[in-house]
Amino acid sequence: MGNRCNLLSLATALVLGASASAPSYAAGKLNLASLDDGSAHFQRLLVTYAAGSAPRRDAASFQRSIDAAAGTASRALGGKALQFQRLRRTADGTDVVVLNRSLDRVGALAAMRALAADPNVVSVENDIRMVPYLTPNDTSFGQQFGYGAGAGGIRATTAWDTTKGEGTVVAVIDTGVTSHSDLNANVIGGYDFISGDGPNSGLPGNGFFVAVDGNGRDANPADPGDWNDNANICRTGNSSWHGTHVAGTVAAVTNNAKGVAGTAWGAKVVPVRVLGRCGGYGSDIADAITWASGGSVPGVPANPNPADVINLSLGSGAPAACPQIYRTALQGAVARGTVVVVAAGNSDADVTTARNASNQAVGYTMTNCGTVISVGAVTSSGARSSFSNFGTAVDIAAPGSGILSTVNTGTRTPTTEGYASFNGTSMASPHVAGVAALVQSVAPTPLTQEQMRTLLKNTARAFPVSPGAKPIGAGIVNAAAAVQAARTP
Known part of the structure; x- marks a missing residue:
């Protein structure tokens, strides 16, 4: 498994970059475990801004923040442009952000890190997919x-x-x-x-x-x-x-x-x-x-x-x-x-x-x-x-x-x-x-x-x-x- 891990680490480094242009963020903002929900593709992220911050109070400030993050993630991924859009705000003030296309795990991580670069962001995570716990109905x-x-x-x-x-x-x-x-x-x-x-x-x-x-x-x-x-x-x-x-x-x-x-x-x-x-x-x-x-x-x-x-x-x-x-x-x-x-x-x-x-x-x-x-x-x-x-x-x-x-x-x-x-x-x-x-x-x-x-x-x-x-x-x-x-x- 070592080779695969090394390749993935290399891919992550290439995608996210170790350059001066890479987004800066506090690592504690990212809930990486949220990517482990069984999904192969990701298109919904949860972003929480600090209470009282401009993006939390003002729709225009919020949009500027996620637009900047979309641009940063697009450049990091080197592909076609990403667009982020707020779907809704949850009861606890977290915003559900929808991407215009699905991403694999590495791409989703790049998007999460770009969002976390805003100092007003408290946390970013995947909107995890829940499924019923399965007990088969086979008679024996x-x-x-x-x-x-x-x-x-x-x-x-x-x-x-x-x-x-x-x-x-x-x-x-x-x-x-x-x-x-x-x-x-x-x-x-x-x-x-x-x-x-x-x-x-x-x-x-x-x-x-x-x-x-x-x-x-x-x-x-x-x-x-x-x-x-x-x-x-x-x-x-x-x-x-x-x-x-x-x-x-x-x-x-x-x-x-x-x-x-x-x-x-x-x-x-x-x-x-x-x-x-x-x-x-x-x-x-x-x-x-x-x-x-x-x-x-x-x-x-x-x-x-x-x-x-x-x-x-x-x-x-x-x-x-x-x-x-x-x-x-x-x-x-x-x-x-x-x-x-x-x-x-x-x-x-x-x-x-x-x-x-x-x-x-x-x-x-x-x-x-x-x-x-x-x-x-x-x-x-x-x-x-x-x-x-x-x-x-x-x-x-x-x-x-x-x-x-x-x-x-x-x-x-x-x-x-x-x-x-x-x-x-x-x-x-x-x-x-x-x-x-x-x-x-x-x-x-x-x-x-x-x-x-x-x-x-x-x-x-x-x-x-x-x-x-x-x-x-x-x-x-x-x-x-x-x-x-x-x-x-």
């Missing part, structure tokens, strides 16, 4: 402890008063998604990257055992189900609808009087299918990471909706060194400006103490791949979830126990839509991916991966229940504090 919102102000919550309800993640895209690289009326409106594009097992794989299904849908890569990211009856190949069980659940946690349609809420419900989700029956292949996952972040994959059309954030609620079932194919894909994604968030894993194991033959720490894939933000899980009390992996490579924690979200009710293929509570760091990771989307939606310039990691860790809320010898990061992700920090240079 009361069961979603993760968004609130409780011990295990991420304070999303406060962050939503500033942003819902509008304008951002989150790629959910997972099992694909099923049609769901509480999710569909926020789903765009997507791709199925499961290329098949190969005709000589030894798996049943004519080379498409994992794919289930009977074909290879295509532009249909729908989840056909991932059930398995063959215990000789992998664990048996019904379809998980894992990707639909994760996508709902990121951006379920919210405040629609039904179902559940999503973390960044103004964002859009690009579903990328890489996991089928018995999981998925690293080569497909690596290609999916590249494609989702806007990179080129041979034989696959370009992604028209490159992701601001990628969520990877997947990994290996045992400690393993990060495959180079993942490292390359992840490094490329980060270089293209995508933030990558991953689940730490559900083995109640230290991701940093596994060792290879050279006695090097290898950890769990994907946490050990370096250029990722790794997420552990907490319960509603803020305690570490018993299954959550831990260790110094885990960056931050989020709700992961008893997380209610969108699913399908079919045991094999999709049938009707529904809701279910799941446990796992797979459920924690999309909370953080959603917070990253909220942050990117308000940041003056997009944060890099390392800037996002630093911001999320620095704004995290302390654990109400200490993880003790099993650390799961800097604290519980705090959406409200992260959004505020992103908006404040």
